[in-house]
Amino acid sequence: MKITFPVLTLSRGGAQRMLAELANRLAENGHDVVILMPGDGIVEYPMRCKVVYAESGELMESDFPYADVIVSNYYTTVSVSHKASHMGKGIHIRLALCYEPIFLPDNNQSFASYHMTQNLLVLSRWQQEIIRINHGIKGTIVPIGLNPDFRNLHVRDQTERRLVISAILRKPEGGFSGHREQEYLLQQLNLVKDIYPGVELYLIVPPGEYAGSPELQQLVANPRYHLRTPADDAELCFHYNESNIFVSSSTSDSGSLPGLEAMRCGAALVTVYSGGNMEYGRHGHNCLMSYRYEDRLALDIIKLIEQRDLRLRLARRGEEDSMSFTWAKSMEIFQEEMFGIISRSSS
Numbered sequence: 001m002k003i004t005f006p007v008l009t010l011s012r013g014g015a016q017r018m019l020a021e022l023a024n025r026l027a028e029n030g031h032d033v034v035i036l037m038p039g040d041g042i043v044e045y046p047m048r049c050k051v052v053y054a055e056s057g058e059l060m061e062s063d064f065p066y067a068d069v070i071v072s073n074y075y076t077t078v079s080v081s082h083k084a085s086h087m088g089k090g091i092h093i094r095l096a097l098c099y100e101p102i103f104l105p106d107n108n109q110s111f112a113s114y115h116m117t118q119n120l121l122v123l124s125r126w127q128q129e130i131i132r133i134n135h136g137i138k139g140t141i142v143p144i145g146l147n148p149d150f151r152n153l154h155v156r157d158q159t160e161r162r163l164v165i166s167a168i169l170r171k172p173e174g175g176f177s178g179h180r181e182q183e184y185l186l187q188q189l190n191l192v193k194d195i196y197p198g199v200e201l202y203l204i205v206p207p208g209e210y211a212g213s214p215e216l217q218q219l220v221a222n223p224r225y226h227l228r229t230p231a232d233d234a235e236l237c238f239h240y241n242e243s244n245i246f247v248s249s250s251t252s253d254s255g256s257l258p259g260l261e262a263m264r265c266g267a268a269l270v271t272v273y274s275g276g277n278m279e280y281g282r283h284g285h286n287c288l289m290s291y292r293y294e295d296r297l298a299l300d301i302i303k304l305i306e307q308r309d310l311r312l313r314l315a316r317r318g319e320e321d322s323m324s325f326t327w328a329k330s331m332e333i334f335q336e337e338m339f340g341i342i343s344r345s346s347s
Contacts, residue, residue: 001338002032002067004090006059010035010043012206013170014099014257017047018123018330019073020045022095025331034065044208064089069338072117075100075110082116083145091345093119093338096139096254099130103179103252119341121334123255126275140337143279144255145327149233152266152319155241159214164193165229166202166243166267168258169216171209181272181292185249188298195225196305202238204228219293240265244311245304250291251276259287260325263318269299280325286318 005023010016019035024256027033034050037043039057054063059077062121064084066068069091070102072081074215078094085092094117114120114131120139124126132138156164164329167185170177171323189201203219219225230236240246246262248271256277259269271277284287288303290296304311 001069001342002034002065003338004034004036004064004070004084006036006064006070006072006081008038008077009041009076010037010045010047012044013030014144014253014255017045017257018097018255019095020047021145021147021327022334023105024048025327026335029249029331029335030226032067033101034067036063036065042208045049053117058281060088061087064093066090069093071095072216074098078113078116085117091119091342092117093121093341095121095142095334096127097123099127099252101134102130104176119143121337124276124279126278127254130275140333142330142334142337143325144257144260144276145325145330146261146264146322146331147233147327150237150261150264153238153241154266155238156244156266162198162200163196163244163305164191164202164242165245165247166204166262167240167247167249168204170206171266172215173213179250179252181249181251184292184297186245188249189247190224190302191298192301192305193222195302200226201303202226202228202239202242204236207231214286217286236261237265240267243267244315245270245301247297247301248272248274248277249297253277255279259299260322263287263315264322266319267317268304268315269318270297270304274298280321282321288314314336 006137025031035053038059043312059080060079061084067090071083072078072094081092101107114135118137120137121137122140147226200287203225210229228239240262244271246267248259253274254276256274260280273288273291281287281289288300
């Protein structure tokens with residue numbers, strides 16, 4: 001089967017990771033997969049399928065090769081995919097990796113983009129229900145996954161180590177990180193540090209975003225924090241493994257991949273409810289989860305600092321529960337739904 005993925009960027013991030021994983025695994029499964037990118041598209045994941053750049057710089061329907069399906073994702077890829085589909089270049093399927101109208105600028109445009117195809121794939125029940133209520137379309141859930149590369153290396157078993165609390169920070173400039181509540185995150189981490197000055201605060205930042213963000217660069221001078229800029233999955237896995245507690249403050253995530261990755265690596269998760277993290281997180285069972293209005297993030301972190309047995313129990317259950325999430329499973333569900341859409345379209 002010929003599959004075209006129009007993609008704006010494959011820089012480091014949860015949504016881009018899912019696109020890269022699905023495209024690579026579909027190619028390995030025998031499909032003819034093409035990643036179609038604008039002229040300035042960035043590729044930071046190793047790709048095992050063809051990557052093609054638009055001739056004019058921006059994605060145009062004329063750039064699309066003829067395929068069986070076109071899989072759009074971010075809202076700005078939907079309209080051009082819709083037009084290419086009407087030119088006979090493939091059945092248009094949308095893999096919605098977030099629900100953009102909630103937290104991004106130009107929500108009138110992103111909202112309208114959900115009216116362009118009924119063929120919809122989503123990441124979670126939360127996202128599925130929001131789109132069903134707002135647009136009348138019930139998407140099929142393709143869950144997030146994990147690579148075997150992410151695993152518990154038992155680094156934190158060394159008893160002489162200081163307790164490490166880590167979180168991921170993304171580039172705040174540009175208006176794309178407001179839903180991550182990063183100011184609140186740092187405020188809560190600082191409260192913890194004031195009460196327990198002996199803990200270490202690690203901030204994990206994608207290196208490309210660090211290089212382009214003056215605000216992130218300013219954090220280097222703050223003695224409270226240790227910045228980590230992992231160049232690849234091996235380094236990211238090690239930083240998760242350094243962490244006793246991993247913290248997420250995002251209030252809107254359709255998948256929320258970092259929390260699941262941290263679980264797999266044996267860290268105890270403290271998180272704000274973001275919608276999609278309910279697919280794997282259960283408060284008191286494998287993590288501590290609170291609603292943002294409860295303003296409880298620091299209190300939950302402190303609880304796990306003070307209650308070692310609880311911290312270890314949540315970490316152990318989180319690691320066990322994460323094992324059911326694999327990219328192989330995600331690809332199989334995606335492939336099955338793709339075949340189903342083609343079958344229904346031809347009948």
